[in-house]
Amino acid sequence: MAFTLTLTEDERRTLSDRLEQGTVTDSLRWAWENFGQRAAIGTSFQGAGLVMLHHAREAGIPLPVFTLDTGLLFPETLDLKRRLEDFFGITIEAVTPEKTVEEQSAEESPELWNTRPDLCCYLRKVAPLQNRLSTLDVWITGVRRQQAETRENVSVLELYQFDPLRDEYIYKLNPMAAWSRDKVQEFLKRHDIPQNALLSQGYRSIGCWPCTRPVAEGENERAGRWTGFDKKECGIHTFLPMAVTR
Ligand code: SF4
Structure with a gap:
């Protein structure tokens, strides 16, 4: 494993608890001081990611920042990316899938998201993310426990097997x-x-x-994702079986 800092499971738990008691800046600083450019903030520009960008800027912590650009983002989201780059004075790397939406439609099926959303998410999100994570030791996310049942047990610092096909791990840091x-x-x-x-x-x-x-008012904040499918996560935080079997 390509760790520059290797922790036992007990040490990881202790450190996670310590970071949980500290501030967002404490977590970001820990990542930067121990891993430098091999730590990066991944954000889809939900609120929690933006809070981390603010803390990084205020503390002068120049962590790389990236986003997954599936080619299917709302124009408003792409506009927000440009505005955030101006606001924070940073460049946000766009991590893109191997194939364009048009190429995917020709090779798999048109509007794959309507028929096989797990495969679509694997091709457009999970695989590109795995490629990016293979260059890192720490992936910093804006995951919050309150977001969904699937996230209610996350720790601030986790060991994360980012590709089930390879015995490779990184740290996943969830300061939020x-x-x-x-x-x-x-x-x-x-x-x-x-x-x-x-x-x-x-x-x-x-x-x-x-x-x-x-x-609607009172609905879970992720209830608006994948309506009509028994699907709660795209797979980047929970691994899709597709990633193993395809
Ligand atoms: S299935 Fe996943 S990758 Fe495909 S359009 Fe929907 S959220 Fe995006």
């Missing part, structure tokens, strides 16, 4: 794990941080346009 949606929103407002224009139209968790709808 304990933050509530209300706390994130209050923070973004207080610091006047740009947000996705779709939020004012009832969207909460915003992904690709074919698989995202606005949610």
